Each structure stands twice: as structure tokens, then as C-alpha cells.
Amino acid sequence: MAHITIQNVRKSYAKTEVVHGVSLEVQSGEFVVILGPSGCGKSTLLRMIAGLESITGGEISIAGKVVNDLEPHERGCAMVFQNYALYPHMTVGDNIGYGLKVAGLPRAERMAKVAAVAASVGLTEFIDRRPGQLSGGQRQRVAMARAIVREPAVFLFDEPLSNLDAKLRVQMRHEIRRIHNQIAATSVFVTHDQAEGMTLADRLVVMNKGVIEQVGTPEEIYHAPASVYVGGFIGSPAMNFMGGMVAPKQACIALENGNRIAIPPALAAAHVGRLVQIGLRPEALSLVPAGTGAFDATFDFVEELGPARLYHFRFEDLTIAVLSAEKPPVQVGQTMGLKIAPEAVHLFAADTGKRLDAPALVQEKALA
């Protein structure tokens, strides 16, 4: 059991700073996912927690102890690497038990622990094989077992599922969550896959260009993204964006071509005259006959998803995606109206990209 405190941590390589002062609190037993595109500094942050990268500035403490200058193994962390990093010349059992062997655990005790952990992840029959003789999923399990066997206070995952095929990825995702629930160690999981982040996390940390954009539960982040960037990154299919201005005296956004999109009055009143980006989730839009919605758009093509269809429309020079479970038939080139519920509109400042909320909502959040 250990909580992790990250205070204003920076990382520079020569003169290039890649992590610009990140602060984060991970509670004991929590599963935190750090989500971001490649190059956003998320792996670097994880490796600084692990002790594989030096910390240029700031402080990281695990279980109340500052670990900046501790060796990796002194920090009580175990790590699962993206390419698994299994020792190719050792058997599965030796791979799992290597940490215990280095720690000087007697052979009999070691073997017993390895056998127990191997059994818990379904590797018993493979214990004498070499990693080269295993499938991707099995190697992943060995990497997990190697981390589990040391009974670490903190689990670190560096994109552990990105080398697996789609089906196995979902399966291993479930398994990781199940293992976490069993042993309840603090876990920090780095990924660029927003679906992984959404499904695994107790709390999600969205990073971009070396800074944290937003921290919150997956639901909070999905329903109230803090910036255009987070809105666009979280959610699949991705959010639609349009530019406009909050119209005076009316609770709506005036688009550049004169169309209007209604928003809640309190939200409009707080930001009158402001240039904004509006974010619309594809599932918040619905199809209505032309002229009856907020605006009309030209149908382009459709993607069948099974339970729903994703319709792609052209509106001015934008493409707008609409997710519909009703699956109405639409002809290519047909004009349809798009309807939007006012409360489903996300508002972001056009200049900073930050989320704009109604004052009441802001207060409410501050209290919570």
C-alpha cells in the first residue's frame, strides 16, 4: 500500500524540456491511467517514478518517502514493459523468479512463490519454456507474473497491451483490472489508447505536450472535458468541433454562416459575445428532416458499427459525424437537419481552448 505524490516534476534532455512541471497525487490502491499521444511525456513520467530516468526538477515520493535519488529496486515498484522485456535466455519460471533470486530468497521458497503466481495467471504448464516459445498473450502474462511475484507496493505499466492484437488486448485489459482488484496495489498505467484509459482507470490523467491537461474519473472527463484537446482525444467516435460566437440576448451560439445552436441560458449569459469552439459528441446529435434541426448538412457516407451507424455529413468545410442507433436510410448527397440538445453542447474558449462553464456549475465543481 503506497500513495504516490508527484510535485512539480520536470524532465529535460540536454536543453529540451519534455515534462514541464507535473503535479499529481495517486491514492493508495488506486488505478490511475496516464493517457496521451506519443511524445507527450507520459512514459517519461512513468520512468521517472520507476527510477529509470533521472528527475530534472521537482520531487516524487512513494509512501511518504522521497525517492528522487533511490535506485529503481529501492522504490518498491514493479514494472511491465511495452515489449515485455523478458529475459530470452531464462525459462518462464526463472524470468518470474529473477527478482526473488537477486533478493537472495532461498530456492525452495522462491520456487513455491513462482509456482503460485504462475498458477494465478495460468502459466503453470509453460513454466519450463523459454519466452521465445510463447505467444504474445502468454509473454504478457509472464511479464505480469514477474511484477506480481515481488509483491510491489506500486505497479507501473508502460503501454503493456500495445503489442497485442485487438481481441487479446481487451482480454488482457480485463485480466489486468481483475488482478488489480485482487491485490489492490497502487497502479499507474500509461497508454495512448483512450478506450484502455476509459475502461481501466479509477482516475484518468490526460497529458499533452509535457503538461497534464485534466485529471478526473473517466466519466467526468468524458462529460466535461477541460479543453478542446481533451474533448477531441477522449471518446470514440471523436467529438465534432465548430467555431462560433455566443450570441447576445439569446441562449445560443451563432455560427459563422448564421445558423444558431441553442445552449443553456445560464451558460450563454456567462460568456456573451465570446468567440468559442463548440464540441458536439456524435451521439449527442440526432437526424431530423432538413430545415427542422439546428442546421442542415449534406450526407457524405456511412459506417456500420453494428448496434449503431456513424453518419458522416459535410457542413461548410467541416465534416460532422452523427451516431445513430435508429439507423435511418439516407441517400448520398441528401440534405438532413441535425438536432442538438442544448445541454449536450460543450463550450471552449476559441483563444485558449479551455472549457467554458456556467458560473453555477463552476461553483458546484469547486465545492466537490
Added chain:
Amino acid sequence: MRRAYFKNNWVAALMVAPQLLIIFIFFYWPTSQALYWAFTLEQPWGGGNTWVGFDNFSAILTDDLYWYSVQVSVIYAIGSTVLAVGMALILAVFVDRQLRGFKAYKIGMIWPYAIAAPAVGLAFRFIFNPGAGIMLYINQVFPGLWDPISNGNHAMAMVVIAGAWKQVAYNFIFFLAGLQSIPRSLLEAGAMDGARVLRRMRDIQLPLLTPTFFFVLVINITDSFTDSFGIVDTMTGGGPARATNLMVFKIFNDGFQGLDYSGAAAQSIILTILVVSLTFVQFRYIERKVHYT
């Protein structure tokens, strides 16, 4: 794999021809000549061979001087290989750890391989000259400590060091490449597992380096038997009292100094067979213990 092919076979033949010609002139032709000479008695001034069967071989194999040369060659092979492989491994590990200034001395360490063996021999002859330079001072303080001119062991040590020095560069390149092909994440996993630098080296790097190690071993042993001529020739001339009379040097000496072409040819056939069988043994028995990943 992509295969390029020529519609016109003549073009292909033309392109391969220079290389084939060189191999034929400098390898197959002399080898077949040597094979022929080994079974005949060649007159010292040439002209007229007499077929003698295995007489040349039996003469060599019953000659104590020949067996002494074999013994000396084995000592040289073991000594220079152990030294060259060991030093190269240590240097490569240092460079791989990217200690301060590693880029500069990486290049510096590769250079010696570009130096011809006789040049190496000459340079080391100056360095180890008991009557000049640093060895002169040492001999003044401890008289007789260093005397390669009359002490066979000293001469052997000198030849081994010079031979190893040249080979270190070659081994170094392979060890460094081998170390750098080990994924960094394996060492990081080792660090997470609590292994410190030396432990990681022993448990992870060295086992994964065994294929490279094996390759370097085969090349070094072969090389020490066949390629040591230049160093012996410039440093000791096989002496003192045949203490550094390596097999390859004895071949030259008997053939071109003693004008015993047939005996020298037979010796070179034996040396070839020895090297081939050594390599075979190494592949057959050592390779089994090597982890190829």
C-alpha cells in the same frame, strides 16, 4: 528476400568473373599446388617432381621440432585469444555503459585493426626492446627482468601481447555491436528486479552475448594459427631457440629459407586441416551451449 536477376547470363558471368578470378588465383590454385607438392618431392631449384606419397607427412609428424612448433602455436593461440577476447569484452562493456568520452575512445579502439601485422610487430619491438625506452629503465632497476632476446617465455609473452593488441580492436567491434543489440529494456527490467550493474552484466548481458562470444572465439583461434606470421617475423624471427616458432612461421621458414617446398607444403596442409577441424569441434560442441535469441 528480394532477388535481382539478369536476363542475360553473360552480364552476370562478367560481373562475377573478377571475384572468381581472384579467389582462383590466390586460393584454389596455390592450395591445389600445395596439395600436389605435399605428396611429391620438389627439387630446391625447381623442375622435376617425384611422387613420394605420405613420406613428407610422416617425416614431419615424426620430427620433434615440428611438435615443438605445434606446442608453441597452441600456447600462442590460447594466450592471445584469452587476452584479446578478455580485453575487448572489458572495453566494449565500458563503451556500452556510455561512460564519459565514449565516442572518442570507441573510434580510437577500432583503429588498431587497420594496422598491418608487421607494423604492429615493429611498433611492439620498439616498446619491448630491452635495450631502449621504458624496458631499459626497468631492466636497470631489476636486471634481467625483461629479456625477450634470450628468454623464450619473455619472447612468447611479447608476441602474445602484440598479437592480442591487434585482435582486440576486431573483437571490440563485435562485442560492442552485440551489447548494443541487447534491448535496453532488458537491463531496465533487471534494474527493476533489483540487480545492480555487475549482476546485470553476469545474468543478462553476458548470457545474451554468447553467440557473439562464440563467433569471436572461432575467429580468434583461427586467426592466431594462420595470421600470426607478420608479428613473429618482425619481432622474434621465431626465436630465441625456436621459442616463438609458430606453425605458420615454420612453414615460411622451412619453405623459403630452408627451400624444403614439399615439407612446407605438407605442413600447410596439416595446418589447414587443424584449423578446419578446430572450427568444426567448436561449432559441434560449444555452439550447443550458446543461446541464440
